Amino acid sequence: xxxxxxxxxxxxxxxxxxxxxxxxxxxxxxxxxxx
Amino acid sequence: xxxxxxxxxxxxxxxxxxxxxxxxxxxxxxxxxxxxxxxxxxxxxxxxxxxxxxxxxxxxxxxxxxxxxxxxxxxxxxxxxxxxxxxxxxxxxxxxxxxxxxxxxxxxxxxxxxxxxxxxxxxxxxxxxxxxxxxxxxxxxxxxxxxxxxxxxxxxxxxxxxxxxxxxxxxxxxxxxxxxxxxxxxxxxxxxxxxxxxxxxxxxxxxxxxxxxx
Numbered sequence: 001x002x003x004x005x006x007x008x009x010x011x012x013x014x015x016x017x018x019x020x021x022x023x024x025x026x027x028x029x030x031x032x033x034x035x
Numbered sequence: 036x037x038x039x040x041x042x043x044x045x046x047x048x049x050x051x052x053x054x055x056x057x058x059x060x061x062x063x064x065x066x067x068x069x070x071x072x073x074x075x076x077x078x079x080x081x082x083x084x085x086x087x088x089x090x091x092x093x094x095x096x097x098x099x100x101x102x103x104x105x106x107x108x109x110x111x112x113x114x115x116x117x118x119x120x121x122x123x124x125x126x127x128x129x130x131x132x133x134x135x136x137x138x139x140x141x142x143x144x145x146x147x148x149x150x151x152x153x154x155x156x157x158x159x160x161x162x163x164x165x166x167x168x169x170x171x172x173x174x175x176x177x178x179x180x181x182x183x184x185x186x187x188x189x190x191x192x193x194x195x196x197x198x199x200x201x202x203x204x205x206x207x208x209x210x211x212x213x214x215x216x217x218x219x220x221x222x223x224x225x226x227x228x229x230x231x232x233x234x235x236x237x238x239x240x241x242x243x244x245x246x247x248x249x
Contacts, residue, residue, distance in 0.1 A: 007068050008054040012047060019043045022233065029239050032247075 042232060046225040053218035060215065069127040071218060075226035076120035077145075081187060083113030083230060084152065088180035091173035100245070101238075103169035106176055107159060108237035112230060114152045121145050140194040144186040151179045165245075 050071070059067045087109035094102035124142070129135045136142060158175055162168040211219065 003065070004054050004068075008050060011050050011054065011072075015043075015046060015050065019039075022236070023039065026236055029236065029243065032243055033239070 039232065042225065042228045045228065046222070049218055049221040049225055052214075053222065057214045057218045058212055060212070063131075066127050066130045067215070069123050070215075071222045073120055073123040073127060074219070075222045076116045076123060077187075078223055079226045079230045080113050080117040080120055080148070081183065082227065083109045083116060083234070084148075084180055084183055086234070087113060087176050091176035094169055094173045095177075098166075100165070100169060101242075103173065104238045104241040105234070106173060108234055108241060110152055110155050110176060111237065112233055114149065114156065116226075116230070117145065117149055117152065121149065139198055140190055141198040144190050147186055148183060151182060155179055 053071045054068060057067075059065065060070070063070065087106045090102045090106035090109065093099070094106060121142075124145070125135045128137060128139075128142070132139075155172065155175055159168055159172050162171060
């Protein structure tokens with residue numbers, strides 16, 4: 001397999017996971033702020 | 036929510052274009068890919084530490100805890116991005132120089148930056164009392180940032196290094212393929228947006244911690 005696709009796949013996966021994690025943290029912060 | 040998705044798409048699109056569309060730099064070959072993560076991380080490190088210093092100065096002038104929140108959050112994030120820059124640089128060094136760590140002037144400089152800001156966080160964690168912690172941390176942050184420009188920009192230029200030339204070369208020009216340049220600056224912008232998002236989130240957490248503590 002072309003190495004560019006491997007690097008791209010890993011990069012997008014890590015970035016996607018990080019993005020979802022930040023969104024989850026932000027949602028929890030918002031919940032606590034509302035209390 | 037829209038701007039968050041825009042940040043995601045911005046960085047993801049740049050990754051796709053950079054890794055599939057942009058050519059490789061002749062000298063760097065396969066390691067060119069590291070460029071799109073390593074330099075933006077180093078850029079955000081300097082930006083974050085500078086923001087921490089500015090807010091530390093503002094804290095000492097205004098004695099407003101919001102400035103202390105910003106200073107602490109920026110120092111933490113600066114340290115995180117500095118670690119990312121160090122790790123990606125180390126991966127690149129292994130590929131180009133055959134060793135993960137060589138005590139090259141660039142590596143030594145970034146190691147000192149990590150130590151200095153690791154000590155900043157240790158200092159914050161060891162002081163009881165909000166006002167005292169904010170005041171001493173602000174002074175430390177200002178003194179610490181004085182060391183950052185010499186360590187990052189001056190030392191590697193004084194001593195001979197194997198590290199590739201800076202992006203802006205000696206004649207003040209950016210010598211890059213147009214596609215690489217577009218991807219590179221797009222990633223710089225994407226990382227900057229990511230930093231501003233994380234910074235605002237960390238500041239909100241600090242305010243919540245204070246609210247819950249009182």
